[in-house]
Amino acid sequence: MDKHYYKLIEDFTQKNISSEDLADLMLWVDQSRENQQTFREVVKIYEAADSFFDAPLKQQQSWAKIQQRTNNQEPEEFSSVKTRSFNRWMLIAAAIIVIFSVSITYFQLQNQKTKTATVFHEIYNPKGQKRLVTMPDGSNIYLNGDSRIKYLESYDKGKRIVYLEGEAFFDVQHRPGQPFVVYSGKVATSVLGTSFNVNAYKDADKVKITVKTGKVGVVFSQGKTKHVTYLLPNEQLSVLNNGVSIRKANVDADEIDSWRIYKIVFYDQLLSEIMRVIEREYDVDITFKNQALKHIKLTTKFDKCSVIQLMDMIAQLSNSKYSIYGKKITIY
Amino acid sequence: MREYILKSDEDLMSLLKCDDAGALETLFERYYSQLCKFTSIYLNDYSKAEELIADLFIKLWDKRATIDVKSLKNYLFVSARNTALNEINRVKLDTSRLDDHEESLLISDERLNPFELMSSRESYKEIIDLIHQLPERQKEVLLMSRLEMFEKSTISEVLGITIRTVETLLYQAVKNLRTLISRPNQSSTF
Known part of the structure; x- marks a missing residue:
C-alpha cells in the first residue's frame, strides 16, 4: 500500500487533514473495498494507540509533593543548625505542621484549578434577531435567531473550533495549518477558509450544511465509525440526527445566507x-x-x-x- | 499566575532561576500530563510514571540555578526517557507484560480478529498488546505520534533521529501491526 495514504489517514485521525488531502483520501477510499478495509484498519490501530493514553492522572497529588520541596527553600542549612535541639515532641509538631500546610496548598490548588479550567465564550442570539459575531481571527459568524455558539478562549491557537446549536453562516478567514471546525451534534464541518451555512436546530431532525464558496469537509460519526464527505459550492449535505442516512443535493447557495438580511x-x-x-x-x-x-x-x-x-x-x-x-x- | 500561561518556556526558565515557584507550577501544568503519558510508553505503568515525573520536576527545581539547556521541552522529555529506561533496567517489570501477551495470543488463536470486534474496548487492548510486541523504535514512534502537541520534529529531537526516519518507522509500525493483527501466529517476522 502507498505510504502516502498511510500519512493521510494519520492526518485524518489527528484531525489536521487539509481539505485537498481529505478529498484525495476519500477518492482513494472509494476506489476499492480493499482500500476501505485498509482505511478502517489503520484508523482502528491509531484509535487503539490513543486509548493507551486514556488513564486518569493524579496531577494534584504530584504537585503537592513537588510544592513541599519548593516551600522548603533551604532544607540543608536549616537542619544542620537545628537538628540537635529537636526533641521527639517537636518532630511530631513539625510533622503536623507539614501535613497541615500540604493540605492547605492542596486546597488552594483545587481553587486555582477551577479558575484556570478551560474557559468557553458563549453567545446566544434570541428568537427574532440576527447577530454578527467577529471572531478573534477575523472570521465572521452570522447567527440566526434562537442560535448559540461556543468557543474556547484559546480559539485562535491551533485548530479553530466552534460549537453550534441552531443556524449560522460562516465566512472563514484562511489560515494555513489552522483548520476551522464547526461541531454541531454528531457532525463536524472542517475547512481552511471559505463560506458556508450550517443549520443545526435542535428541533429539526437533521443538520444541513451548505457551501457557498470554497471546499468543505464534513465528518460525522455513526456509532463509533466516522464518515467523511466533501462538499463543493452549491452542494448541500443533510445528515439525519439518527445518523443513519445522509443526502447530498445541489442547491442554489446564493440565497443560503439571505436570512442575514x-x-x-x-x-x-x-x-x-x-x-x-x-x-x-x-x-x-x-x-x-x-x-x-x-x-x-x-x-x-x-x-x-x-x-x-x-x-x-x-x-x-x-x-x-x-x-x-x-x-x-x-x-x- | 494567569499571565505566566502565555510565557515561553525560556522566559519561565529565567524566572525559575530567580526562585520563582510560579514558573515551576506553570511548567508543571504545561508538561506534566504529557510527560507521564510519554513515560508510560516505556513503563506501561501510570502510577510509576507519575512518581518519576514528579521527581523530575523536583530535580528541575533543585538544579534551577545551574541548569542550562537550549530547549527545555526536549530536556524534559529526554530526561523522562532516560529515567524510564533506567527504571526498566533497575526492576525487570516485563513479567506482567508477558502474561498479558500470552493471554492475547490465546484469544487470537480462537480466530477472533480484533478488526471484526468493531470498536470494543477489548480489541483496543489486544492491539495495544500487539504494539508492545513491535520493535522498540517502532513502538516508541507510533505511541509518541499520538501524544497531543507532540510533533514529528519533537519526536525526532527526543529520539535523536531524522524526521524522515520517524515517518518511516511510523509507516513500518502500522504496516507490521496490520500483519500481526490479521495473522497473529506469525508474530515474529519483521
Missing part, C-alpha cells in the same frame, strides 16, 4: 419546517389545526415582509386559512 427563502420545503423558521424569525407560536397541511411542500421567497404579509402568501399558496392573536398563529 431578513430575506427568507424556502426551497421545496415542508410547511411544518417553514413554520418553524417563521416561529424563530418573528418570535411567534404556530399550531396546525389541520395536520395534513404539514406535509405540503412550498418554494417561495420573502424580502423583509411583515408576518401578516408572509402568512397571507403562505395561506394562498397552500390553500389554507390562518388566525392570529398576539403571538399565536393557528393554521387550518
Whole structure:
C-alpha cells in the first residue's frame, strides 16, 4: 500500500487533514473495498494507540509533593543548625505542621484549578434577531435567531473550533495549518477558509450544511465509525440526527445566507419546517389545526415582509386559512 | 499566575532561576500530563510514571540555578526517557507484560480478529498488546505520534533521529501491526 495514504489517514485521525488531502483520501477510499478495509484498519490501530493514553492522572497529588520541596527553600542549612535541639515532641509538631500546610496548598490548588479550567465564550442570539459575531481571527459568524455558539478562549491557537446549536453562516478567514471546525451534534464541518451555512436546530431532525464558496469537509460519526464527505459550492449535505442516512443535493447557495438580511427563502420545503423558521424569525407560536397541511411542500421567497404579509402568501399558496392573536398563529 | 500561561518556556526558565515557584507550577501544568503519558510508553505503568515525573520536576527545581539547556521541552522529555529506561533496567517489570501477551495470543488463536470486534474496548487492548510486541523504535514512534502537541520534529529531537526516519518507522509500525493483527501466529517476522 502507498505510504502516502498511510500519512493521510494519520492526518485524518489527528484531525489536521487539509481539505485537498481529505478529498484525495476519500477518492482513494472509494476506489476499492480493499482500500476501505485498509482505511478502517489503520484508523482502528491509531484509535487503539490513543486509548493507551486514556488513564486518569493524579496531577494534584504530584504537585503537592513537588510544592513541599519548593516551600522548603533551604532544607540543608536549616537542619544542620537545628537538628540537635529537636526533641521527639517537636518532630511530631513539625510533622503536623507539614501535613497541615500540604493540605492547605492542596486546597488552594483545587481553587486555582477551577479558575484556570478551560474557559468557553458563549453567545446566544434570541428568537427574532440576527447577530454578527467577529471572531478573534477575523472570521465572521452570522447567527440566526434562537442560535448559540461556543468557543474556547484559546480559539485562535491551533485548530479553530466552534460549537453550534441552531443556524449560522460562516465566512472563514484562511489560515494555513489552522483548520476551522464547526461541531454541531454528531457532525463536524472542517475547512481552511471559505463560506458556508450550517443549520443545526435542535428541533429539526437533521443538520444541513451548505457551501457557498470554497471546499468543505464534513465528518460525522455513526456509532463509533466516522464518515467523511466533501462538499463543493452549491452542494448541500443533510445528515439525519439518527445518523443513519445522509443526502447530498445541489442547491442554489446564493440565497443560503439571505436570512442575514431578513430575506427568507424556502426551497421545496415542508410547511411544518417553514413554520418553524417563521416561529424563530418573528418570535411567534404556530399550531396546525389541520395536520395534513404539514406535509405540503412550498418554494417561495420573502424580502423583509411583515408576518401578516408572509402568512397571507403562505395561506394562498397552500390553500389554507390562518388566525392570529398576539403571538399565536393557528393554521387550518 | 494567569499571565505566566502565555510565557515561553525560556522566559519561565529565567524566572525559575530567580526562585520563582510560579514558573515551576506553570511548567508543571504545561508538561506534566504529557510527560507521564510519554513515560508510560516505556513503563506501561501510570502510577510509576507519575512518581518519576514528579521527581523530575523536583530535580528541575533543585538544579534551577545551574541548569542550562537550549530547549527545555526536549530536556524534559529526554530526561523522562532516560529515567524510564533506567527504571526498566533497575526492576525487570516485563513479567506482567508477558502474561498479558500470552493471554492475547490465546484469544487470537480462537480466530477472533480484533478488526471484526468493531470498536470494543477489548480489541483496543489486544492491539495495544500487539504494539508492545513491535520493535522498540517502532513502538516508541507510533505511541509518541499520538501524544497531543507532540510533533514529528519533537519526536525526532527526543529520539535523536531524522524526521524522515520517524515517518518511516511510523509507516513500518502500522504496516507490521496490520500483519500481526490479521495473522497473529506469525508474530515474529519483521
